[in-house]
Amino acid sequence: MERAQTEQILQQALSYQQADHLQVSLHGEVDANTRFANNTITQNTAQKDAALGVTAAFGQQVGHANTNRLDRDSLREVVQRAEQIAQSTAPDTEYLPPVGPQSYLDIDAYDHATAEVTPQARAEMIQKAIQKCEVQGLDLAGHFSTGWRFSAIANSNGVMAYHRQSSASYTNTVMSPTSSGWAEVVSERLEQIQPLEAVDIACQKAKASQSPRDIEPGQYTVILEPSAVSGVLGPLFYSLEAKAADEGRSAFSNKEGEQIGTSAVDLYSQPDHTGCPTRPFFGNGLPTDQVYWLKSGKLENLSYSRYWASRTGHAHTGSPTNMVMSGDDNTLQQMIASVEQGLLVTRFWYIRFVDPMKLLMTGMTRDGLFWIENGQICYGVKNLRFNESPLHVLANIEMMGQPCRTGGSAYVPPLKVQNFTFSSGTSF
Amino acid sequence: MQDLTHLAIDTARQLGVQYADVRVANYKQQVLATEDQRVSQISDRDDVGFGVRVLVNGAWGFASSNEINREEIQRVTHLAKSIAEASATTLRQPVHLVPEKTHQETFTTPYETDPFLVSIDQKIGLLLEITAALRKNSRVQKANALMNLRKTERVFANTEGTNLESSVLTTSAQYQATAVGNGDAKSRIYAPPPRTMGYENIDAEDLLQNTERVAEQAVEHLHAPPCPVGQKDLILDPLNLALTIHESVGHATELDRALGYEESLAGRSFAVPELLNQLQYGSPLVNFVADNTLPHGLATHGFDDDGVTGQKWDIVKDGLFVGYGTNREVAGEINLERSNGTCRASHWSNTPIVRIPNLSLAAGQKPLSLDELINDTKDGIYIEGMGSFSIDQMRCNFQFGGDAFWQIKDGKIAGMLKDVTYQAITTEFWNACDAVCDERFWVPNGILNCGKGDPMQISQMTHGASPARFRQISVGRI
Structure with missing residues (x-):
């Protein structure tokens, strides 16, 4: 949906306001997904949806309602529904009235050609990928998605904002009878990604890890490729809530300002980062901005909601919008060359909390775990379960x-990490 | 609504497709939550749309939209055909659907009270009463309560002449008390089974009666000693077993996964078709029964999104691996003449895939109570509730936690433990089962947030079980 149409719908919804405050949001997408496995397309879909969310408040009595019917009668009904809910409930003592007009970053994340990719174009690319695998006697599975989404918000205090973003994502797993390899490419612009390079990487990993050898669990030096890094650090981002920390329910209780990573660690969110742009506003109408979570290894900020910021006097940060980590100039090959004995991890799978108070996580390696000795990748090894904390990693x-x-x-960059703990193994 | 589904089917027929089906669905959902004495969430969602799936030249195409009108239905049906034609360009083996009789049926969840007709005030009032009761214990620093109410209305039609309608209600409520101290925080959760029922499944008296116990156990949990490292006999309660069944049996016996269809995200399964009727999945005491006719089961929807009616069948019989969950597309791969009807889409915008059915560990045949089982255990841990969970993409190596852990010494409960995890290989674990309590102790717990597919689809299913014992399982190895 274009900006003008979203503004018309949002204004229409606001016109039905009876509550003290009204906030409305409109989110939608046009999305296409082609999945493939066993060297053939298995699912091929397209979807179009848009939904309006309404938050109504009488004093601190708050109600939320949502609909994806966008005709006038439905807009009136959903506003009335939110207002009726608000009037029939007890107060939300953390509710704050809507913000007034704000300035937002201008984030260019939309490419029309990416938004309009045809199923035939996706199928042609996948056919080339299948051919690359078949000539090597390998099996291909994966997912190629293209499309775009939009997000628009408005409120009874004058906020009106719109953002749209296209996306192209190609991910694939290549299998030999005894191994698998994986790679992905993601961008807002299809022209900036090379799916066939991801096929080559996955083929190379699958072939290099055939007939994997047994390996004892234990502590190892690891090279974590970027997907593994985002996997193991991601839970840290979900655990930054200042309120939980202040109430003693977080691994970050009493840790603000402390050194928790090496001095090289800068971990932040940056909505206008050209490598992974995101929305320039929060759902409450406040602008998203660059926020350092860790700077030079120190815990610079926890995430402060609008309410908790007002209560503590801290600046509002909002929740993390994206995950950006500074790196260095080393190539992956240089990093592998620096390892005397260790493991190269392509990615992790099924990562879950074991103990949130220690940020202790568990998960499995997947689709390419390699033994490194004297700076060389020697052979593939069977997958391992880790029990480790992102705090230890940093x-x-x-x-x-x-x-x-x-x-x-x-x-995020690939990382070389000492003493990474693997606790058990599996049969493949 | 049926005139619109007929329009999609007529349009698909005119386009000359081999097969087509259309689903129109309307989801209503209320989520209500309280945090201490604050109303932290009340949301009310109304979501409607349709999806058209077509088979052209042996390949699938699917398209969907939230705009339900005649023009959009025709546009989407044409788009689905165009997508199927693109799919066909990579085809290696045409899709073959096993036969299914045509059906003209309506299914409605049996219920007494429509949860959407109960006032917000009453629902929030109960949740606030619960969190207030939990906070009566001065050592509980945080109390949260949650209620989740859903209604799914669905109309299905296909080019074979099947026309079906269903209306499914799902209700659940749960709460959590958290104690904080000594640089740690520990919780205790009370989560009665979610069911396809009306508001009568929200048992206010039962919920409130358990608040004092839950609050006390949260505090005890905080001060409990940590899990020892080693081998222990485990007794798992039905709620803990529900998640272990789900991950190590439910997903492992989805036939599409076993055939490689889900490799790109969720992975495959060690339980390949060659092992059917060969693999000793568990000990002879272990029987897993799939039953999509189970009264109040979370996957009891009358029929699936292939238009196949709900059925009951064995997955593991006397420990032997004997069955899969299937759809019409993959059932023929193991020579089934009919799909057992586990093909579901979580949303109108998703194409349906094989989902775990209501899958339960059958109760033990011999009389055995939980107390008797504990009395018979010398050195073990009794685990209640769900906690941490992780399993590899072939469903072999897993690690689970729980919500509450009780040390067993010489046949008696000897206080709580904390930070307990257990690790095993799926078949070794189920073959270590040497006792299952009888049907008096069988509880139909379930999963409301099962993720599968890409894009991710969230589905629900029941996993009933009685408490069961597993000998010499690795614990605390983190």
């Missing part, structure tokens, strides 16, 4: 590589 970084985009909203 405090034991020996070397960083060049950051790159991984997943939906991370831009």
